[in-house]
Each structure stands twice: as structure tokens, then as C-alpha cells.
Amino acid sequence: MKYKILPVSIIYINENMINQRLDNFMHSRFKNIPKSMIYRIIRTGKIRINKKRISPHYKLKIGDMLRIPPIRLSYYSKNTFFPLEHATVLLNSILYEDNDLLIINKPSGIAVHGGSGLNFGVIEYFRKLRPLDKFLELVHRIDRETSGVLILAKKRVSLTFLHEQLREKKIKKEYIALVHGAWPFQIKKITEPLLKTKLHNKQRKVLVDSIGKPSQTYFTIKKRFSSSTLLSIVPKTGRTHQIRVHTAHIGHPILFDKRYGENSLDNNIKNKTNINRLLLHSSVIHFIHPKNGKEICIKAPLDSDFKMILNTII
Known part of the structure; x- marks a missing residue:
């Protein structure tokens, strides 16, 4: 692990930054900095707004002057390069774009944001690829x-x-698994409540637990194969x-799920x-478009790997 010092930053708050809480603004702008460090430098007065x-x-209010002190940041040197092959894939994955939104068909294997030893996720790629876009943020997340x-x-x-x-559950998402x-x-x-936990190796895992948060997932069978089933899935929460947890809980994990799946079952497919x-x-x-109020429906086609599996299983 190596370290670098981020220099003093002076940020003048514009209309794209207003009405955010200071801590949330810092979390979104400096994703590789631990939250505990961000709260510590705010609490000790090292971060100042209008010199206070x-x-x-x-x-944040328009016109505020935000001063951020030098910050010592750890990083992994092997991940500091900008992988051009991922950038090309992401540029080719754009499904829809206008002045308000950029919507992509995210490939499997690319995280939505950096962290845990990764310097680049989808949001970091596009910020680097689109330097003229002064504001660019994730609306939601999906697993890497x-x-x-x-x-x-x-x-x-x-x-x-x-x-x-x-928040009002007006955005409807459909999945295929x-x-x-x-x-x-x-x-x-399936309405089993879900509880986040951390294992001894610090890996995050979600469990079905009565003290967890309410969860609802709806399932429709699209096609049955000899040893697997293709499902259409609508999560209400x-x-x-x-x-991944709901399907595994009833004994039907998603194929090649390394965290919640069954290796013995997956190995038969890998052969x-x-x-x-x-x-x-x-x-x-x-969803409803934020500018014109029209209902928008965006569809993302399956990638070649997913299609190949469907074409080869019996």
C-alpha cells in the first residue's frame, strides 16, 4: 500500500452542489477516504465553510466557499492506472443520453464506484471520460x-x-436471472426480512433474519430447463x-454466485x-423523466455470455 497527500482544495459551491449535507458531499466527492476520517476533519474544524x-x-448554499485541508490518502499502486479496455466497453454501453441523464448497460465485473482497492468504477470512468460534465453522480447502484x-x-x-x-417506490426495476x-x-x-452483517474477514454478507429490514421480491417463471430456471424478477424494495439472498434462501441460488451460491452446482456448468x-x-x-415529466422505459439487452449460457443449457 502507498500513500499520497491531496493538496488543499477550495471549492465554490454552484447550483449543482446546493442543498447537499456537507458530510454527504464529502462522501460522494472523496469515495476512497474513510467516513471516519471525513467526520473527524469536519468535527475538528479542519474543513471550513466561509472560513468558519x-x-x-x-x-451547502450557492456561493459558499468550502476549504478542504491536505488529506493523506492510501492507495494500491497496481490499481492506479486507467484501464482503457474498460473505458471503451463503457462508452459502447450507453443506452440513452440527454442533458439530464446518462444511462448505460453496465457490464458484469465493473463496479459502479471505486473503493476496496479499486480506483475506478463506472462513475470515475465517466468523470474522466467526460471532463466537460461538471456534475455526474450515480442515481442508484447495482452489484459489481x-x-x-x-x-x-x-x-x-x-x-x-x-x-x-x-424513496416513493415509483421507479420499477425488472431483472432476469x-x-x-x-x-x-x-x-x-418472497418477503423474508434481510439483515446486513460483516464476517470475520470483513466481507459484507446479507442474511435472512427476523430482525432485518422488510423486503419484497416477486418472481415469474420465463422458461424451465432440465436443471435450471430462467426467471423474471421485480424487487419492490x-x-x-x-x-441473490432471497433466491438462495429457498434453495435456488443464481448461477455462479460466488457469495451466496453453490460451488458444486456451478462446477457442473463450468465443465x-x-x-x-x-x-x-x-x-x-x-421512471418519470426529471425534465419533461414523461414516463421512460429503458431496456438493456443481455450480453453475449449470458446469451451463450442460455443457448447451451438443455
């Missing part, structure tokens, strides 16, 4: 291993509008790893193909 100490909950629709906002007002739709075994016809909904990506894909998203 400020609380983490302060909401999951492919499919991902929305980025190009304006603060668009981000706020879509976040409100998410290939699960092991014959999915029971009678199981059309947006819990971490929700679909026939060289593909081992998680077979979960965010295929459709419905």
Missing part, C-alpha cells in the same frame, strides 16, 4: 457482478428528482443483495462453458 467551523449536517441498466444524473436537480422517486433447479410454480413472492459470471441482469427500468 461547520457541522456535518450543514446544507450484476449487469444491466444503471442511471447517472448529469444535474443535481435530476438526481434529487429521481431519488425522490426511489438463471437459478439452479426447478423453481416451484407456487412461489411468486431495494435491499443490498436482495434478489461445459468457460463462463462464470453471475447470471443476474437488470433488464428494464421505468
Whole structure:
């Protein structure tokens, strides 16, 4: 691990930054800095707004002058380069773009943001590829291993509008997954509560637990194969790893799920193909456009690996 010192930053708050809490602004702008460090430098007065100490909950106003002190940042040198092949893939993955939104078909294997030893995720790539876009933020997230629709906002007002739709459950997402075994016809909904945990190796894992958060996932069988089932899935809540945990809980994990799946079952499939990506894909998203108020439906086609699996299984 290496270290570098970020120099003093002076940021003048513009209309794309206003109404954010200071702590949230810092988290989104400096994703590789631990939250504990951000709160510490705010609490000790090292971060100043208009030359004054400020609380983490302060909401930024247009014209505010934000001073950020030098920050010592750790990083992994092997991941500091900018992988051009990923940049090319992401540029070719754009499904829709206008002045407010950028929507892509995220490939499996690319994280939505940097962290945990990764300097580049989708948002960092596009910020580097689109330097003239002064504002670019993730509207929502999907797992690194999951492919499919991902929305980025190009304006603060668009981000706020879509976040409100998410809170009010007005954004509808549909997924496609290939699960092991014959999915029971009678199981059309799973409502098991989900609880986030951290294992001894610091890996995050989500468990079904009565003290967890309420969760709802709806399932429709699209096609049955001899040893697997293709499902259409609509999550009504947006819990971490929700679909993966719910399917695994009833004994039908998603193929090639390294965290919640069954290695013995996956190995039988690997013997026939060289593909081992998680077979979960965010295929459709419905939302109201923040500018014109029209209902938008974006569809993301399956990638070649997912299609190949479907074409080769019996």
C-alpha cells in the first residue's frame, strides 16, 4: 500500500452542489477516504465553510466557499492506472443520453464506484471520460457482478428528482436471472426480512433474519430447463443483495454466485462453458423523466455470455 497527500482544495459551491449535507458531499466527492476520517476533519474544524467551523449536517448554499485541508490518502499502486479496455466497453454501453441523464448497460465485473482497492468504477470512468460534465453522480447502484441498466444524473436537480422517486417506490426495476433447479410454480413472492452483517474477514454478507429490514421480491417463471430456471424478477424494495439472498434462501441460488451460491452446482456448468459470471441482469427500468415529466422505459439487452449460457443449457 502507498500513500499520497491531496493538496488543499477550495471549492465554490454552484447550483449543482446546493442543498447537499456537507458530510454527504464529502462522501460522494472523496469515495476512497474513510467516513471516519471525513467526520473527524469536519468535527475538528479542519474543513471550513466561509472560513468558519461547520457541522456535518450543514446544507451547502450557492456561493459558499468550502476549504478542504491536505488529506493523506492510501492507495494500491497496481490499481492506479486507467484501464482503457474498460473505458471503451463503457462508452459502447450507453443506452440513452440527454442533458439530464446518462444511462448505460453496465457490464458484469465493473463496479459502479471505486473503493476496496479499486480506483475506478463506472462513475470515475465517466468523470474522466467526460471532463466537460461538471456534475455526474450515480442515481442508484447495482452489484459489481450484476449487469444491466444503471442511471447517472448529469444535474443535481435530476438526481434529487429521481431519488425522490426511489424513496416513493415509483421507479420499477425488472431483472432476469438463471437459478439452479426447478423453481416451484407456487412461489411468486418472497418477503423474508434481510439483515446486513460483516464476517470475520470483513466481507459484507446479507442474511435472512427476523430482525432485518422488510423486503419484497416477486418472481415469474420465463422458461424451465432440465436443471435450471430462467426467471423474471421485480424487487419492490431495494435491499443490498436482495434478489441473490432471497433466491438462495429457498434453495435456488443464481448461477455462479460466488457469495451466496453453490460451488458444486456451478462446477457442473463450468465443465461445459468457460463462463462464470453471475447470471443476474437488470433488464428494464421505468421512471418519470426529471425534465419533461414523461414516463421512460429503458431496456438493456443481455450480453453475449449470458446469451451463450442460455443457448447451451438443455
